[in-house]
Amino acid sequence: MSRHWTRRSLGALATLALGALVLGGCAKSRDDMLTTTNSLQDQNERLRSELADARRMLAERDGASSEARGLLAEYQAEIQRLEGEIDRRDRALRDMEGRINSMDVAQLDPATDYALAQLASQYPNLLTYDSDKGMLRFNSDLTFDSGSAEVKESAQQTLSRLAQILNASAAQTYVIDIVGHTDNQRISAATAARHPTNLHLSCHRAIAVDNALAGLGVARERMRASGWGEFRPLVPNNANAGTAANRRVEVYLTRSRWDGVQSAGVSEGGIEIDRAAPPARQIDPTK
Secondary structure: OHHHHHHHHHHHHHHHHHHHHHHHHHHHHHHHHHHHHHHHHHHHHHHHHHHHHHHHHHHHHHHHHHHHHHHHHHHHHHHHHHHHHHHHHHHHHHHHHHHHHHOOOOOOOHHHHHHHHHHHHHOOOOEEEEOOOOEEEEEHHHHEOOOOOOEOHHHHHHHHHHHHHHHOHHHOOEEEEEEEEOOOOOOOHHHHOOOOOHHHHHHHHHHHHHHHHHHOOOOHHHEEEEEOOOOOOOOOOOOOOOOHHHOEEEEEEEEOOOOOOOOOEEEEOOEEEEOOOOOOOOOOOOO
């Protein structure tokens, strides 16, 4: 009896021990599984957060791209508008140039034309007259001393006769443009105090002729003085010496565009045009 109980007791203890071992192993496996599950959940949360961030950035980028596309479309529309405006103005300019080029060059009235031609024939060494351009050219070497802007006494008689022609009734409608020119010889040190450059000298000589004519009764509001210096030569300048043909003062006569009141402007295609009295002749100051 005792031996049988002992055998049964040992069997029970063995069973209990095995059960304890199994239960202990299961408990440990469960803890590991819980740890792994928690870790995976944490990773999933991080991934969801990263996914949300990525989606938000993508949405922001799409919005920025849409805004950029809108701005690009606006810029392209503005460029097209400006190109159209430039093209319109170019057409207006070409049209105006065509009108100017197609204008007939009107001659001076017969009386003034004849008087100027006669004056030039009386002083062939001093004067040249171009009827087509309405231009009287003074040889500067006979009108001024070298480096000077004072009209020579010998030229005063010629200017006096020119003033009479300009004041005649037939010539009262002309504006008088006086343009000075020089050769390309450098201004001397003695001359530079009064005329620092050839441009100054050419302008001062034109002004001197303007003053002389004004002193002889030609209205100042009819005259305009300017100078080109050495930059509009008639002939190539000599390399080592002055070139007499390029030292000159030219007087151009054109139909008046000023009657004491500023002419009214008319706008065409963004270009201001004076239709009150278009010039009868295009001045060519290079000749």
